[in-house]
Amino acid sequence: MGVRESSTGGALVSPMESPSTRWAFDAYQRIRSRLPESASTTVKPELVSSLAAIVDRFDGFIFDAFGVLNVGNVALPSALTRIHDLQAMGKHCLVLSNAATAPPQRLVRKYRNLGFPIMPDQLISSRMLVSEALARETERIWAVMAPSSAHAEQLPCRGFVIANQNVQANREKLDNADAILMLSAQGWTEELQQGLVDSLQRRPRPVWVANPDLVAPRENGLSLEPGYYAHHLMDATGLDTVFFGKPFSNAFDAAKSRLSHIPTSRLLMVGDTLHTDILGGRNAGISTMLVTAHGALKGLDVNACIVASEIVPDFIAAEI
Secondary structure, eight states, X not given: XXXXXXXXXXXXXXXXSSOOHHHHHHHHHHTGGGSOOOOOOOOOOEEOSSGGGTGGGOSEEEEOSBTTTEETTEEOHHHHHHHHHHHHTTOEEEEEEOOOSSOHHHHHHHHHHHTOOOOGGGEEEHHHHHHHHHTTOTTOEEEEEOOGGGOXXXXXXXXXXXXXXXXXXXHHHXXXXXXXXXXXXXXXXXXXXXXXXXXXXXXXXXXXXXOOOSEEEETTEEEEOHHHHHHHHHHHHOOOEEEOSTXXXXXXXXXXXXXXXXXXXXXXXXXXXXXXXXXXXHHTTOEEEEEOSSSTTTTSOHHHHHHHHTOOOSEEESOO
């Protein structure tokens, strides 16, 4: 199942325009009390040139996707080289992504088309996690936040899509749904968000979130993701939500299970976001590496962010 979090916490402030990395970091700080507690540490991050400097210390590598392997639909050249090199060395690589829009088979195809030699058993997405939970909730009717491109009909549940529609015009249908699934923010608008808030204020119901990220790196900046809208909803309604994906334990339990043949001490989580990749990895007992050149901390004072968040990676590099 997902991880239920308290509805207490600082209210999010909407970005006036396309969100910046500074805004994103501050937003994560505002909802920090809703995230898992940080494992205490006296570790001082080790600055390294790339994974090449520490590759012998680990046998399994868990990679975040956006900001680490790719930015939007563009692969990072250094990441392509590194993944090929690691697999040639016999190292085990796993992609652990909060992506929920694409079904798993499409996501694998995307990364293979970008040049990454990723097989289906080397991917865990938050959509996979929520699908497993939905398969156990066969009686509920779900209202799903998703565009048509998300192929929500492939989810193992009964329900209907609420994105790209006039929520107010479908008020009765939405109000009669048993639960809400926040799957994808593509095409989501403030009007749709307000319609969902109004419906949940009229009739509180369970809310599941298949992508806890507030933002994701794209070719032209950062996009708002379901996690942002989920926390806005929590601020507006006081409802709790159930999150699937990083930094919550369901994501890292799945990754450790997939790599169970490797001791946890020989695993490394590589990500660009302190509040998801690094926080979740540390709490799972996995060593962590923060990459800074293309993702959530691009252009920020990384050391100041670490001090402010008290989320400390074991290693820091510009790229992998």
